[in-house]
Amino acid sequence: MSRPETRRTLSDALRLAQSREEQETLLGDEEVADENGCITDSLSQVIFAPDPHAKLPVYTNIHRIRRLIIASIDDPYTLKQLKEPRLNVMIVRPLVDKLHNPNDVSIVYCLLVNRVQFLREQSRHAHHQTVSGSRAALCELVATKILRRFDEENEGRTALLLLANVLVAPFDPLQNAPDEVIEQSRHAIDWALQKRGGYEGKLIALEIAIISESKHFTSSIACQKVVEAVYHGRIVYTPTSFIDIIPDHYKYKPISLYDPRKAPLLNQYRLVVPRTRNIIEICQFIMLIALYVVTMTRRDHTRWSGYEVVFVVYALGWLLDEFASILAHGIAVHTQNLWSFLDMTFVVIFMAYIVPRIHGYMIGDLEMCRQAVDILATAAPILLARIAFNIMPDNMLFIALRAMMGKFLLLTAISVWLSTGFMLALRWLSLGGSNPPGSPEHAEPIMIAKWMLWIWFGLDGTGISKAPGFHMYLGPALMVVFAFLGNTLFLTVLVAILSETFNKLAEDASSEIQFRRAVMTFEGVKSDAIFAYRPPFNILALGVLVPLRFVLSPRWFHKINVGIVKILNAPILVVVSFYERQYLWKTPKKVHPDGPSKRSWMSFWSFSGFSVHGDIQACFEVDPPQEVIDEIEMIDELNDDIFKNGLQVPQRDVSPGTPDLRSRRMSSIV
Known part of the structure; x- marks a missing residue:
């Protein structure tokens, strides 16, 4: 029987609002924490904490949920329709009551895993909405309601830690599956997984929500509560990743609250807190832009100046950091980042610059060196736009630009492909005998492409006036048809599609912003030790620590790594420590004994x-x-x-x- 509908009173609403405010005031002076400032159970004293959720039947839950979802819905519905009262009472609420288990924090993860599978089945029939897309939306909606129920049934610190275990605790889809299933289901890529004491290849619910673009789920109050706590570093946990360039898995911390007053002054783990790392990345990128500007203003293609050498070394360190980010969470998560397309564009430009620059200098080809420096000059709009994205990540304009860029590039590629046929036709007409003498430029494909491009953007009609030179009748006909298709039809379709994309984003701007914030938070928590080294020191760490890993024991490798990180980042760690001790946790507001008029x-x-x-x-x-x-x-x-x-x-x-x-x-x- 479904749970009876409950109505919130004014007191309930006030209690919910107060619980959100209490998230920042959960700690007091009497708290007991371990040597790293982590407040958790007795597992905090263990160097490598075992998985507390290893006994949960994840594999069974996944297939149980799939059977229930398939049996619950047979017709295509949108997420908006599923949220209507009738379907909510008939389908959604019974599923929530049946699946919710206060002692099983893997249900939300299993629901999101099923959503990924249903979306994969929907992609096979992308030309129309199928029931698989509706089932994927139902999985997201049920996961959101179960997460909210976890939040409503608990209060204070218990609720925050429980929600954190639901969202960032790692799980394996084949966890506790039969042995024959594991043998048949393991993929060939498992050989590349690094040993992590039982945490190999596990994913968290928040990551599944990101790769499945569950924006309704990530924008929920309960999810954002955990995202904000992880972003500011109030909740700490040891993340999992696919491949670490410098793996240091000697210690594993359970999910816990962080008390900076009980932590050491130099706590190297604070370098991977998303808020701290975001600030550090902005400073690193500003340094990259400064070196780039100095290099371009003092450029000399005939020799390597000191400024250019410093810029190249620093940029290589920045590229190494970017490459490590892709390895940590995969390209699917990395491309969800707001400015990932700008980073990838700069990587392409830098590689197109550095290879001919080094090759031209080695063989003494000054023209190649000059061309390489000219290629580097094209990175200016990318770098300046990227810093704007960093400073204003919640701006709807930048979010819309990121979403529209993919469709714009796809439509542009299609238009170039179709325009190639017109260019070939005009090229072959120019090689025929019907073109008048004295017009050899008609045989040049570059000239034909330039005339077509001018027509495309409506800049000039030279191509139409030159069209009779290709053929008296066919030349003008091809140019006019191309003008209609390119300048009129395609541009109209392009504007319509981009407008529709922007309107969809603007209709639910809050969900889109919160989804990007969740992506930035998840990507900010890194397990790879290389992220604790600032460029270009990460290049030195790559050359020194990677060979040491095969010589030293895990314990000594961890000690050497931590010692070097603390020395190189001591000023940053001191600033972070003093700031967090003052502002990470707020003191509950109380009435001053002398009255509210007494102020500092x-x-x-x-x-x-x-x-x-x-x-x-x-x-x-x-x-x-x-x-x-x-x-x-x-x-x-x-x-x-x-x-x-x-x-x-x-x-x-x-x-x-x-x-x-x-x-x-x-x-x-x-």
């Missing part, structure tokens, strides 16, 4: 201290006293019923002459 000297220059409207913020700087809260609850006792039942307020005993709340509300509406 810094508040004089703040909004509430030195402003005509300062009392507006001052009213919210401290929580109201308990007697004020009690008075508010007495006043709002009747409002709970209004919040619960709308305008259908039950009859209450009121004193004569006192207008009841419903009539007052109706009169205000009228």
